[in-house]
Amino acid sequence: MTEPAYDVAIVGGGPAGSTAATLLAQAGRRVIVFEREKFPRFHIGESLLPFSMKAFQRMDLLGKFERAGFLRKYGGEFFSACGEEGVKFYFKDAYRSQTDHSFQVTRADFDKLLLDHARENGAEIHEETAVEQIDFDDDGVRLRWKDVSSGAASGEVQARYFIDASGRNSLLGSKFNLKKTYRHLQKLSIFAHYDGMTRAEGIDGTLTTLVRGIDRWFWIIPLTSTRTSVGVVLDSDTFKSSRKTAEEFLEHAIVEQPILTQRMTHAHRASPVHLAADFSYRNSQLYGQRWLLAGDAAGFIDPVFSSGVFLAVFSGELAADALDAVLTDAGKAKKLFPVYQRKVNRAMDVYLRFINAWYTKEFIEVFSSPRPALDLPPAVNAVLGGNIGTEFGIKWRMWVFYFLVWLQRHYPIVPRLTLIPKKESAIAQQPASA
DSSP states (O other), rough: OOOEEEEEEEEESSSHHHHHHHHHTTOOOOEEESSSSSSSSOOOOBBGGGGHHHHHHTTTTTHHHHTTTTTEOOOOOOEEEEOOOOEEEEEGGGOOOOOEEEEEEOOOHHHHHHHHHHHHHHOOOSSEEEEEEEEEEEEEEEEEEEEESSSOOOEEEEEEEEEEEEEGGHHHHHHHTTTOOGGGGGGEEEEEEEEEEOOGGGGGOOEEEEEEEESSSEEEESSSSSEEEEEEEEHHHHHHHHOOOOHHHHHHHHHHHHHHHHHOOOOOEEOEEEEEOOEEEEESOOBBBSSOOOGGEEEEEOOOGEEEEHHHHHHHHHHHHHHHHHOOOGGGGGHHHHHHHHHHHHHOOOOOOOOHHHHHHHHHHHHTOOGGGHHHHHHHHHHHHHOOOHHHHHHHHHHHHHHHHHHHHSSSSOOOOOOOEEEGGSOSSSOOOO
């Protein structure tokens, strides 16, 4: 291979790829990014976590977020479908909290802002360009690309290292047969945007709301002062057996939930209804001699708790720092690449355990009866905010929380919940369609 024109080639211009590209470019590295689509483009995953704020500040993005008008988010609230009172948590109250807010974002605008920021910092960006072949040797990587907008242009580039941030269709995950799915988390999401929903006053109007039903859960995410994202997540088999269209299923599911219908009395749908498979998986290997996997290309662990963008930014930052060091001293790869894999896997492990607990009825029963003893709520709050629990103070408190969830299954320590909505409380009318 001849001398590579680039230090790092990245496939994927989403949050993981854009984060890595920005940080590497800021470090003076030659970076090229290939993105198959043209931004802005629709995407789901609209709620950011406060533990990403340090990375955004490091990239000098917070001012741009404010100018873009992204809605500040101060926490969240959980409801059981059978109850009328939710449990709120605020980021400022989390264990060793470092910020009181994050942001709610429209992903089309957010992702474009991040990709444009990478370009402004010196990364070479190619949108509507597909990478069709990747070849490695001892000196680097060769990528063959094609312009997908016209099909008229094609070519190849060489780089010393490669980051696969291509999303759930991970190029290297497929190439090397690395993907391992979680059979018990074969979920799908059905969602749409609505205008005119009722909200609380003040910061409570910015909170992400999760409603836990007996075989599904719902999200309510304020996006702007008028627009709200509403979605339901359930087993894919449940949706298939309903024989409903996505639009029919979402409207029927909402009507069954008084907590949603009370907020949607005057709402109307402002977007098409979308369906996305949220099949959880992880790739068994996150690095090779010349490559790293980042973001959804490394793994995806369910949409609950808004971990997707957090893990994308987290892994993109770690990948950039590892490669910046390795580009200076190639011998460091033997240590830094395995460390990168351990850190990303540890973060996914934290969320996988949290999510496995979430899909038990006992989780919401224990969470709905918070007890200040041992400072458990601040620790759970911290993990919900993106603190992956490496500190001992969080680890042991989360162990106690999971023990209480287990204990609730066998010896009820808090009231049992049916998670079945009270029909008489439901408002009969359906949310208006677009």
